[in-house]
Each structure stands twice: as structure tokens, then as C-alpha cells.
Amino acid sequence: MNPVNYLYLAALLFTIGATGVLIRRNAIVVFMCVELMLNACNLAFVAFARMHGNLDGQIIAFFTMVVAAAEVVVGLAIIVSVFRARHSASVDDASLMKL
Amino acid sequence: MTAQLAAYTTSTGEAFQFWVLGTIAVIGALCTVFMKKAVHSALCLAGTMIVLAVFYLANGAYFLGIVQIVVYTGAIMMLFLFVVMLVGVTAADSLKETIKGQRWLALLCGLGFGTLLIGGIGNASLKEFNGLGRANANGNVEGLATLIFTKYVFAFELTGALLITATVGAMVLTHRERTERAKTQRELAEQRVREGKHVPPLPAPGVYARHNAVDIAGLLPDGTPSELTVSKTLRDRGQVRDVSTEALSDLKALEQRAEDRLERSNSGGSNSGEASK
Numbered sequence: 001m002n003p004v005n006y007l008y009l010a011a012l013l014f015t016i017g018a019t020g021v022l023i024r025r026n027a028i029v030v031f032m033c034v035e036l037m038l039n040a041c042n043l044a045f046v047a048f049a050r051m052h053g054n055l056d057g058q059i060i061a062f063f064t065m066v067v068a069a070a071e072v073v074v075g076l077a078i079i080v081s082v083f084r085a086r087h088s089a090s091v092d093d094a095s096l097m098k099l
Numbered sequence: 100m101t102a103q104l105a106a107y108t109t110s111t112g113e114a115f116q117f118w119v120l121g122t123i124a125v126i127g128a129l130c131t132v133f134m135k136k137a138v139h140s141a142l143c144l145a146g147t148m149i150v151l152a153v154f155y156l157a158n159g160a161y162f163l164g165i166v167q168i169v170v171y172t173g174a175i176m177m178l179f180l181f182v183v184m185l186v187g188v189t190a191a192d193s194l195k196e197t198i199k200g201q202r203w204l205a206l207l208c209g210l211g212f213g214t215l216l217i218g219g220i221g222n223a224s225l226k227e228f229n230g231l232g233r234a235n236a237n238g239n240v241e242g243l244a245t246l247i248f249t250k251y252v253f254a255f256e257l258t259g260a261l262l263i264t265a266t267v268g269a270m271v272l273t274h275r276e277r278t279e280r281a282k283t284q285r286e287l288a289e290q291r292v293r294e295g296k297h298v299p300p301l302p303a304p305g306v307y308a309r310h311n312a313v314d315i316a317g318l319l320p321d322g323t324p325s326e327l328t329v330s331k332t333l334r335d336r337g338q339v340r341d342v343s344t345e346a347l348s349d350l351k352a353l354e355q356r357a358e359d360r361l362e363r364s365n366s367g368g369s370n371s372g373e374a375s376k
Contacts, residue, residue, distance in 0.1 A: 001109045001113065001114035001117055001118075002109075002228075003109055003158075003228050004220065004225045005117060005121075006117070006154065006158065007220050007225070008217060008220060009117075009121050009124065009125070009154075011213065011216040011217050011220055012125060012128075012213065012217070013124065013125070013128050013147070014216065015209055015212055015213035015216060016125070016128040016129060016131075016132060016209070017128065017132075018208075018209055018212060019132060019205060019206060019208070019209030020131065020132035022201075022205035022208060022209065023132065023202055023205045023206070024132065026137055028137045028140075028141075028179065028182060028183055028186065029131075029132075029137055029140050031179075032131055032137075032140055032141060032144050032179060033131065033132060035144065035171075035175070036128055036131060036144060036147065039147070039148060039151055039171070042151070042155075042163075042167075043151055043154060043155075046154070046155050046158045046160045046163060047158060049158070049159075049160065049231065049234075050158045050159055050228065050229075050230060050231050051225065051227070051228050051229065052229060053229030053230060053231060053232075053233060053234055054234050055231075055234050055235075055239075055242045055243055055246055056246065058160045058162070058163055058239075058243060059243060059246050059247060059251055061160070061163055062162075062163060062166070062243070062247075063251075063254060063258060065163075065166060065167070065170055065171070066258045066261070066262065067258075067261065068171075068175070069170060069174070069175060069262075069265075070261050070262055070264075070265035071265075072175050072178060072179075073178070073265045073266070073268075073269045074265050074268045074269055074272070076178060076179070076182045076269075077268065077269040077272035077273045078272060079182060079186060080182060080185060080186060080272075080273055081272050081273060083185075083186045084275075089186045092197050
């Protein structure tokens with residue numbers, strides 16, 4: 001097996017995540033699909049690190065994880081506060097910045 | 100292991116692992132998108148992330164593989180599950196399309212995008228795979244640490260600032276300041292008397308003999324369920340069970356069975372009574 005297959009898998013997962021963001025209406029599931037896309041990118045970074053024989057790709061993947069963790073914390077806090085204000089987690093309902 | 104990683108193609112074992120776990124990862128990703136309930140989506144995503152952690156380990160990223168399990172599946176996905184418990188249980192995903200044909204267009208877009216991406220990778224000249232044998236020679240964690248604290252030290256410190264900001268942001272967004280003092284029990288009681296609507300405590304819910312059912316409304320003398328007997332939370336969620344019709348139809352069968360039982364025990368009791376006499 002050629003290690004390029006990891007890149008194909010990453011591309012496939014990224015595509016699935018992107019499609020999920022477009023299809024789903026529940027804000028939490030949309031958020032999970034974004035996480036899936038980030039993970040696919042990380043897989044590509046790790047595969048590229050192996051390809052080039054240095055650890056820079058792994059460092060970038062590490063930073064991506066940190067940023068993703070911060071993003072999840074703030075994003076979920078926003079979802080919770082939007083849910084409190086509107087009693088709905090659907091992205092269709094949140095069409096205005098204020099009530 | 101290092102010789103293996105330096106090789107141009109992977110070992111048979113890794114190929115086998117890739118095809119088996121890769122299939123699981125893709126299925127998990129598809130389930131994340133297409134599962135109706137947010138909880139199921141979260142669990143499928145957690146499975147995909149564990150598979151990705153195994154792939155990181157197979158690619159020589161030992162530190163990242165462990166961090167993936169600890170941070171992603173351990174912390175982030177559990178945070179997701181907590182929020183699903185707070186929010187998602189009542190929030191059903193509406194299946195009505197607000198933009199006509201959006202779902203099919205989205206699928207088409209996804210298909211096109213995937214084709215472009217995979218075609219791009221296919222056309223790129225990715226022939227040389229050096230492997231991480233030399234980079235990981237002193238250990239993966241040591242190699243990463245050297246890079247983080249020399250070449251990427253500025254980015255690393257920015258990361259610290261980002262994490263602090265995210266923590267404060269999450270606290271600001273979810274914390275609610277109480278603008279007025281909470282009412283004491285006495286004040287609440289006085290308010291109830293002043294309003295004069297429900298001075299005594301609320302009536303208890305209807306309880307079946309089979310189980311303790313707080314979601315079943317108690318029946319009024321005329322057989323209609325009383326809304327007052329069920330907790331407001333359950334009423335808001337629409338989880339009140341109405342058993343008024345059920346109960347009436349079951350009543351006859353229940354009485355019949357009780358009569359049969361009683362007759363038998365009566366005859367048995369009289370027999371034993373005679374024997375004792």
C-alpha cells in the first residue's frame with residue numbers, strides 16, 4: 001500500500017464533513033461536522049510529515065488541535081446561550097443577531 | 100519500526116489495518132452526518148476520532164495519537180455530549196427544507212468538491228515517502244519538543260493566550276448574572292396567598308400501580324386528565340402521557356381478573372378454614 005492512501009482518506013473525510021455542514025440544520029451536528037473536517041486536515045498533516053521526513057507537519061497538527069479545542073469551548077458556549085435565548089438549536093431559527 | 104517507516108511502501112500489516120480501519124472511519128463519518136439524533140452523531144464521531152488516533156500512531160506521530168485520544172475523544176467529545184444533554188435532547192432537527200432542493204445541491208457540491216480534491220491528490224507527484232525514521236530517531240516527543248520550543252516558540256506562546264481567551268469567553272458567554280435577589284420561601288408563600296389562585300400545594304400526579312409514573316396526569320372525577328398534576332418541565336417538553344382512555348378500557352379486564360383471583364383465594368381460604376376447624 002502506498003502511504004498516499006492516507007491523503008485520499010483525509011480528502012474523503014473532509015468532503016463528508018463539508019457536506020454535513022451544508023446538509024444538517026442542528027447547530028451541534030454542524031459543529032461536529034466542522035470537527036470532522038479539522039480531524040481530516042490533521043490526518044493529512046501527519047501523512048505529509050511522514051512524506052517529507054520531518055516533524056513540522058505534526059507540529060502544525062498539534063496547533064490545530066489546540067485551536068480546535070478553544071474553538072469548541074467558545075462555539076458550544078455560543079450554542080448554549082443561543083438555545084437559552086430562543087429555545088432552539090436550529091441554525092434556521094438564528095437568522096437575526098438579536099431577538 | 101523505523102526501517103518500516105522509512106520504507107517506500109508500507110508493510111502488509113499496515114495496509115490491512117488501513118483498509119479495515121479506514122472503512123470504519125468513513126462509515127463513522129457518514130453516520131455522523133446522517134444520524135437523526137445528535138447523541139448518535141456524537142458517538143459515531145468519537146469512533147472516527149479513535150480510528151484517526153490509530154492512524155496517527157501508524158504514521159509515526161506517537162505523541163499526537165495519544166493527544167488525539169485524550170483531548171479529542173476524552174475531552175471535546177464529552178463536552179459535546181454534555182451540550183447535547185443540555186440542548187439537543189429537546190431540539191429535534193427539522194427535516195423541512197427552508198431552501199428548496201438545498202439537500203441535493205449540497206450533496207452535488209460535496210461530490211464535486213470531493214472529486215476535485217481526490218483528483219488533485221492523484222495528479223500531484225507524491226512519489227517520495229521519506230518516512231520518519233531519522234526525525235523520530237531521538238524519540239517523537241523529544242523531536243516535537245525541540246521544534247516547539249525553538250522554531251515555533253512564538254506560535255506556542257500565542258496558543259497560551261488563545262486558550263486563556265477561550266476560557267474567559269466561554270465563562271462570559273454561559274454565565275448569567277442574577278439581576279434581582281432570589282425570593283425566599285416566605286415571600287413566595289405570601290405571593291401565592293395574595294394571588295389566591297393555588298393556595299394549597301399542587302395535586303399529585305396520577306400513579307399507576309405498576310410503576311411510579313410522574314409523567315401521567317392524574318384524572319379528575321369525570322375522567323379527564325388534569326394538567327396541574329404534572330410537573331411544568333415535563334409539560335413544556337410535551338412528555339405528558341395521557342392514559343385516561345387506556346385506563347377505562349383496561350379497567351374491565353382488570354376487574355375480571357381480580358374477581359377470578361378472589362374467588363379462587365376465597366374457596367382456598369374456606370377450605371383451609373374448614374380443615375382447621
